[in-house]
Amino acid sequence: MKSFRRFIDKIKPHFSKGGKFEMLHSTFEAFESFLFVSNQVTTKGAHIRDALDMKRAMSVVVAATVPALLFGMWNTGYQHNLSVGLEVTLWENFVFGFLKVFPIIVVSYVVGLGIEFAVAQIRGHEVNEGFLVSGILIPLIIPVDVPLWMVALATAFAVIIGKEVFGGTGMNILNPALTARAFLFFAYPSWMSGDTVWIEGLTKGQGVIDGFSGATPLANAAAGMFEKIPSVWEMFLGTIPGSIGETSVIAILIGAVILVATGMGSWKIMFSMIAGGLVMGLLFNAFAVNPYMEISAWHHLIMGGFAFGAVFMATDPVTAAQTERGKWIYGFLTGFLAILIRVINPAYPEGVMLAILLMNVFAPLIDHYVIEANIKKRVKRIKS
Amino acid sequence: MNDREPLFSSKNMKLLTNPLNIDNPITVQVLGVCSALAITVKLEPSVVMAISVVVVLAVSNVVISALRKMIPPRIRIIVQLTVIATMVILVDQVLKAFAYDVSKQLSVFVGLIITNCIIMGRLEAFAMGNRPWPAFLDGIGNSAGYGLILVIVGLLRELLGSGEIWGYPILEKLGVYNIGYENNGLMILPPMALIIIGVIIWVQRSRTKELIEES
Numbered sequence: 001m002k003s004f005r006r007f008i009d010k011i012k013p014h015f016s017k018g019g020k021f022e023m024l025h026s027t028f029e030a031f032e033s034f035l036f037v038s039n040q041v042t043t044k045g046a047h048i049r050d051a052l053d054m055k056r057a058m059s060v061v062v063a064a065t066v067p068a069l070l071f072g073m074w075n076t077g078y079q080h081n082l083s084v085g086l087e088v089t090l091w092e093n094f095v096f097g098f099l100k101v102f103p104i105i106v107v108s109y110v111v112g113l114g115i116e117f118a119v120a121q122i123r124g125h126e127v128n129e130g131f132l133v134s135g136i137l138i139p140l141i142i143p144v145d146v147p148l149w150m151v152a153l154a155t156a157f158a159v160i161i162g163k164e165v166f167g168g169t170g171m172n173i174l175n176p177a178l179t180a181r182a183f184l185f186f187a188y189p190s191w192m193s194g195d196t197v198w199i200e201g202l203t204k205g206q207g208v209i210d211g212f213s214g215a216t217p218l219a220n221a222a223a224g225m226f227e228k229i230p231s232v233w234e235m236f237l238g239t240i241p242g243s244i245g246e247t248s249v250i251a252i253l254i255g256a257v258i259l260v261a262t263g264m265g266s267w268k269i270m271f272s273m274i275a276g277g278l279v280m281g282l283l284f285n286a287f288a289v290n291p292y293m294e295i296s297a298w299h300h301l302i303m304g305g306f307a308f309g310a311v312f313m314a315t316d317p318v319t320a321a322q323t324e325r326g327k328w329i330y331g332f333l334t335g336f337l338a339i340l341i342r343v344i345n346p347a348y349p350e351g352v353m354l355a356i357l358l359m360n361v362f363a364p365l366i367d368h369y370v371i372e373a374n375i376k377k378r379v380k381r382i383k384s
Numbered sequence: 385m386n387d388r389e390p391l392f393s394s395k396n397m398k399l400l401t402n403p404l405n406i407d408n409p410i411t412v413q414v415l416g417v418c419s420a421l422a423i424t425v426k427l428e429p430s431v432v433m434a435i436s437v438v439v440v441l442a443v444s445n446v447v448i449s450a451l452r453k454m455i456p457p458r459i460r461i462i463v464q465l466t467v468i469a470t471m472v473i474l475v476d477q478v479l480k481a482f483a484y485d486v487s488k489q490l491s492v493f494v495g496l497i498i499t500n501c502i503i504m505g506r507l508e509a510f511a512m513g514n515r516p517w518p519a520f521l522d523g524i525g526n527s528a529g530y531g532l533i534l535v536i537v538g539l540l541r542e543l544l545g546s547g548e549i550w551g552y553p554i555l556e557k558l559g560v561y562n563i564g565y566e567n568n569g570l571m572i573l574p575p576m577a578l579i580i581i582g583v584i585i586w587v588q589r590s591r592t593k594e595l596i597e598e599s
Contacts, residue, residue: 147564149564150566161579161583165582165586186570187568187569187570187571188568188569
């Protein structure tokens with residue numbers, strides 16, 4: 001380790017101002033602070049210091065996604081072997097899924113980080129760790145069968161159009177991972193919905209056993225085949241077809257506990273989003289003019305991407321509402337709209353992605369009015 | 385303006401060339417974006433739309449410029465609208481007679497040239513205060529600048545969204561579908577046209593020094 005540090009120090013002058021590789025300064029900077037903790041600290045003024053920098057924050061979120069990721073890998077193998085009628089061990093399922101999911105993760109990271117580094121280089125910024133989380137979230141929210149070049153294209157679109165044009169990490173209006181998914185959803189709809197893309201091998205028409213359907217619970221519900229919706233336990237555990245990381249509510253809950261315990265994700269948003277979903281579900285139950293509206297409200301919470309969206313997507317600190325009261329409103333409306341889109345709009349079996357993106361756009365407005373209201377309240381207090 | 389100024393003086397040529405780049409109606413003045421999003425799904429309607437706007441704007445500019453001293457200022461807008469509407473109806477009838485398919489594709493948007501902000505904007509800002517010849521050049525220049533963006537967007541959207549150029553299935557002939565390529569459905573939707581125009585503005589602004597805003 002010491003010698004490595006010495007090596008870094010030795011080559012450092014080349015990358016500093018006036019050095020041979022000055023233009024690669026931000027790349028060097030990124031690797032140095034990635035390998036060693038950055039020793040650049042603010043020197044002037046009084047600060048409350050904390051070891052929590054962006055890298056730490058991002059690492060915690062990545063760690064929180066690990067249960068969902070591991071389960072997703074296993075489930076990929078499990079669903080595939082279920083579709084072809086093979087009985088294999090847990091480990092074999094996992095390895096199969098790992099080999100399918102890992103390339104997607106690699107593509108997502110290579111493309112995303114490549115663009116981040118290039119942009120930082122061109123602009124003379126330091127490389128931001130912002131993509132570390134998006135890079136793992138993108139594979140988790142897409143079907144396993146999406147071709148890799150589409151993943152690469154969607155990632156590039158999300159990073160460039162969704163993030164860099166607004167000024168990079170922290171300046172984006174829309175959640176980058178969901179931007180990538182939305183891009184795929186509208187650009188290549190046949191790869192993002194239907195009943196074959198969720199399970200590896202089905203799109204290529206590999207031998208499927210009789211009576212097997214790769215449709216997600218939501219697709220079944222939208223098609224009116226309510227008897228085909230898996231049992232509550234299956235949906236809670238996650239042994240159902242779906243996007244790689246979204247199926248298992250248990251794995252997501254573990255992630256939620258990590259996020260809330262470390263203060264990375266706002267429990268207010270998660271809680272209010274679930275409340276919003278429940279309220280909308282109960283409203284539908286109350287009217288119940290068609291069979292879809294009769295699905296009990298809490299069923300909606302464990303179907304599709306609701307849990308994943310509530311825990312990992314809506315809580316994105318950049319794109320969510322910033323004010324504490326705003327978070328309640330933001331979360332509630334996200335859940336409310338997600339179930340509304342899901343049940344009412346036949347074109348979109350799942351509404352969580354669109355609901356979160358829509359509320360991302362409204363988050364600054366919510367914040368604005370929360371702050372205005374607070375100012376008004378305080379002005380009133382002074383005057384009285 | 386001097387009577388003896390040559391027809392293609394550098395000042396007059398500027399009227400023609402500026403709108404193509406540093407004074408582009410769509411990317412710099414940000415006018416006429418609505419129709420640029422709506423009709424650029426394919427190249428052919430984009431080109432037809434561009435030509436229609438060239439005709440309407442050039443002729444209206446000349447007419448309004450010739451009449452400019454006779455038009456009472458208080459009713460100038462309605463006079464301008466009458467001239468534009470006449471031209472648009474003419475263009476619409478010609479399209480229906482000679483290019484019926486494209487005319488159907490463009491549907492209501494030919495009629496909506498009347499409300500295209502570029503045309504009103506040029507009549508009001510230029511033709512009302514200049515002689516017919518510069519007004520003609522200004523009309524051609526601005527509508528060509530509009531048309532240029534339309535053609536770029538239309539070409540990209542047709543190529544990436546449908547895999548064709550002017551209806552010719554170029555990507556299929558090249559065989560890219562066999563290696564797993566697929567058409568991008570987002571390109572066909574209007575939001576992508578807005579993103580493409582945004583990217584064009586981005587590229588143009590970063591290449592043209594005059595347009596870089598002080599921050």
